[in-house]
Amino acid sequence: MNRFSLFFRNFLACTFHRKLAYVLHFALPIVSFLAMFLLLRVGESAAFAGTQAIGLVIYFTMVQAVIVVSQILRDREQGIQRRINVSPASPAVYVAGNGAAALLVLSGQVLAFVGFVSFIFPVDSGLGFWPLLAILLIFNITAVGFGFLICAVADSSSGAIMAANVVVLFSSLMGGAFFPVEFMGYNLRRLAIAFPQYWVMKAIHQVQAGLPPAECGLSLLILLLFGLLFLVAQGVIRRRSTSLA
Template sequence: MNVLHIALHEIKLSLRDKRTFIFMMAFPVVLMLILGTALTNAFTSGATVEGLNLLVRNTASDARLTAAWSGFEQAIAKEGVVAKPIEEGMDGREAVQEDLYTAYAEIGDDGIRFYGSSKHTIESNILQGMLTTFADRYNLAAAAIKAAPSDAEAILGSAGAAGGIVRETTLDPDRKPNSVDYYAVVMTTMIGLYACMSASYLIRGERKRNTMTRLSASPVSKGEIFMGKVIGSSFINSMCVIVVFLFSKLAFQADWGDHYGIVLLILVTEVLLAVSLGLGVSYLFKENSAGAVMNVFVQIASFIGGAYFPLEVMGTSMRVVSELSPLRWANRGLMNVIYFDDWGAAWGAVGLNLAFAAAFLAVSVISMRRREAL
């Protein structure tokens, strides 16, 4: 019961400091909004290309080629490509040079001749890729006619089908965070790490308020006082993190995946790690230097842990250094379980948080036992 009373007292004491409590919730939300809005383009991997106009001269006499090309034109029209037949007496290459069309193609029984525009390289390459795919598919069908005519018909049919023009296979999944999703995660973990700053003041605050003597004279053991403070600080900081999590989910529609249990477990264990770290540092350093050490540590850990920009833009050496940041473990575990359903990385983050929390708590307990008071 003594532990519970001390934990409740610590929670009430934290709630009295309204400015700090509001800051802990408003600061990550504001950064989430600013960075998520300002860096939208940094998380966009695609671009919209418009105005693809293909001038076509079709002199093919093969009925299969003519039918396949007709289906191909219908398919690319659905993708925004306008294929226009060339007019009599018109020079297609000059039309491209004069920037009237994106590219010019001549379709004949002997193959396809393609002329792209040097002024619109990207657009020309897109059209060239489409035509190359069509030519390869048709050549495959022509070769299959000799052995299996039915298979050739299926190949020719798919050559003109919408969505079958270009098939892309990638090792990266389509689902990935946008700017708001990314900063919702990293700002939430960053504010969880801020718990180490208030935790470094848990014992020092009693000394500064001159209440250490009364605590030592009370019929409560040092262990109960210590555990009560750890539980109270961990609870109030976890509540701040959960509020930020819910706000980002409901207000910003941030994607936190479907595994909310493991997500919250990572966040809560990170808070426990931060509280343990703050307590350990308060025992290892002198009174006035512990807070400064924690302040510097939080800023460095946030910077190299990916709180302000994605780790993908870092060099190899910086990525190695980032492994020293607790935010790196938490962010990686959260991103992997949210977007890849990788439970291994998530449990790895939980394990690291608990292991280091236990280590710093052990340091705090050993240091506390060497003192007469807390």
């Protein structure tokens, strides 16, 4: 437990060793939401503009998850991970400390964002404080799992961030984070369900429509399964990489 706490604090310190990180993780989602909302509000309803602006925040959440998790790759590049592997500390505890730090950073980001759009700049999007907070917190788990998967296949921290930008941009477009999937053709709509962004946006739409909690819960359960799938996949990839090394 002491080693986990040590790794956890170290990852947090590395994440915020530059003041710019506070802007990246806490101000950028809010500013991007405002810009997208005001742009869409010119010709659309507040509910539509608010929902699609949240999609942009979802995009940044996935990219920022990779940025935090990629500290593992930076440690490997600096030789720190090699020393950890030969120390009494378990590599699993090291990875768990990174994941917990990433979840805490993203949770703080979500809390700041939801508080802003609920109390400081209220948006009539049909979403209350608690439903939106719950949906985005659950999505954080998926985002962290995605971050671990990207870092498992990347050779460097910079490569992981570059790959994340490409993959997240494509999957956000296909998953309906930037515009509703109803605007797509039939085949593309069927393909959209393969991306986690589709399910988080679907959960948001279900809450807005006042559907029973069971239906919203199914979408959130699928989101959690995506996160589990990402974590299992990265574990398999890392194990194979270790055996080949």
